[in-house]
Amino acid sequence: MKISVQKINELRKITGIGIMDCKKALILSHGEIDKAILFLRKKGEKVAMNRSSYKMKEGAIIASVNLNYCIGTIIGISCETDFLSKSSEFLDFLSALAKKSFLFDNKNDFLCNSYNEHGNIQEMIVNKMGVVGEKLELKIFEKINSPFIMNYTHNTNKIGVLVGFSTKINIYVAKDIAMHIAAMNPIAISKKEIPNSLMNEETEIIKEQVQKKNRNKSDSIKEKILQGRINKFVEENTLLNQKFIKNSKITVQEYLNQHNQNLKINIFKRVSI
Numbered sequence: 723m724k725i726s727v728q729k730i731n732e733l734r735k736i737t738g739i740g741i742m743d744c745k746k747a748l749i750l751s752h753g754e755i756d757k758a759i760l761f762l763r764k765k766g767e768k769v770a771m772n773r774s775s776y777k778m779k780e781g782a783i784i785a786s787v788n789l790n791y792c793i794g795t796i797i798g799i800s801c802e803t804d805f806l807s808k809s810s811e812f813l814d815f816l817s818a819l820a821k822k823s824f825l826f827d828n829k830n831d832f833l834c835n836s837y838n839e840h841g842n843i844q845e846m847i848v849n850k851m852g853v854v855g856e857k858l859e860l861k862i863f864e865k866i867n868s869p870f871i872m873n874y875t876h877n878t879n880k881i882g883v884l885v886g887f888s889t890k891i892n893i894y895v896a897k898d899i900a901m902h903i904a905a906m907n908p909i910a911i912s913k914k915e916i917p918n919s920l921m922n923e924e925t926e927i928i929k930e931q932v933q934k935k936n937r938n939k940s941d942s943i944k945e946k947i948l949q950g951r952i953n954k955f956v957e958e959n960t961l962l963n964q965k966f967i968k969n970s971k972i973t974v975q976e977y978l979n980q981h982n983q984n985l986k987i988n989i990f991k992r993v994s995i
Contacts, residue, residue: 723749733758737769760923764930778861778995782807785873785882785993786820794871794884795823796993797832798862799847806856813879815850819843819860829863862995868988872896876904881994888986895981901967902974903992908961911987916960924955961987 725748733744733755739762747765751757763769783798797820799812806812822843826832833844841849843860851858868886874897875882883900910916928951936944957963962975969977978985 723752725749725753729753729755737762737767739767739769743767760927763927766931766934780804780807781861781995782813782816782879783862783875783882783993783995784813784816784820784879785875785884786817786823787871787873787884788824791870791872791890792867793824794866794868794873794886794991795820796862796864796882796884796991797823797860798882798993798995800857800859800861801854802856806854807879812854816879819846823863823865826863827865829860832863833860862993864991864993866989866991870896872900874900874904881992883990883992885990886988888988889982889984891982891985895978898968898977899974899987902964903961903990905967906961906964907992907994908964908990909959911961911990912963913956913960916956925952928952928955961990 725745729748730741730744733739733748734741736755737744737759739747743762744758747758747761748755751761759769778798778800780803781798781800783796785794785796787794797816799816799819801807801812822835822837823832826835833842833847835843837843837846840846847858847860864884866884866886868888870887870890872885872887872893873883881904883903885896885900885903887896909920929948932944932948932951936947939947962973962978964974966972966974966977978987
């Protein structure tokens with residue numbers, strides 16, 4: 723099967739793996755990028771897992787909470803140049819839209835909402851295009867509800883986080899958790915929230931890696947290695963089991979317990995572009 727140079731380069735850009743390995747993976751995967759990534763991971767190559775992200779070449783996002791800290795949104799607008807995405811005019815406009823986002827549950831309702839006497843949100847975005855001279859589009863609209871929510875927007879406006887807690891807590895503790903999520907990018911709160919399909923896929927990848935590297939060892943030893951690797955996967959990718967970013971001697975769960983033994987994290991969203 724002939725694989726185009728463009729597809730090889732695309733896989734190489736995603737994985738950081740060499741050209742020949744990428745070409746071989748694509749040939750064996752019949753040109754499908756996702757299957758080629760899976761092949762490389764099973765082979766033992768260090769390829770990062772897919773995380774939720776948005777394909778915006780340029781743009782910015784902002785995570786916000788309402789005055790009562792019970793509703794949070796992440797919105798993002800795409801533009802054409804990096805220069806505009808960093809400008810105060812663009813970011814101020816994004817911030818103004820964010821303040822109007824809390825009453826709406828989805829992107830379509832939000833866009834149809836009245837912005838001011840001159841029109842709705844969508845019309846204001848179109849008007850802004852005439853001012854800045856670039857195409858703008860609302861690409862991201864995420865919302866959560868919880869008894870207490872903390873937001874965090876990374877200073878590049880490329881990562882936004884919302885985290886919902888079971889009760890009101892110290893704002894600085896809540897901000898620490900939101901910043902940890904931004905930095906460590908967990909896939910779930912705990913093991914039970916990891917989707918079965920993802921857990922099964924990762925188990926198969928780990929199993930193949932263990933079999934290849936431990937061919938001469940007994941089945942019982944292989945099983946112990948397998949369980950150890952699975953446990954490590956869970957610890958490194960679930961929020962409560964991750965080592966806390968500000969103190970690697972404790973987990974996030976232990977950090978929370980220091981402040982409130984009954985505190986629970988209900989939900990989190992992390993969006994990156």
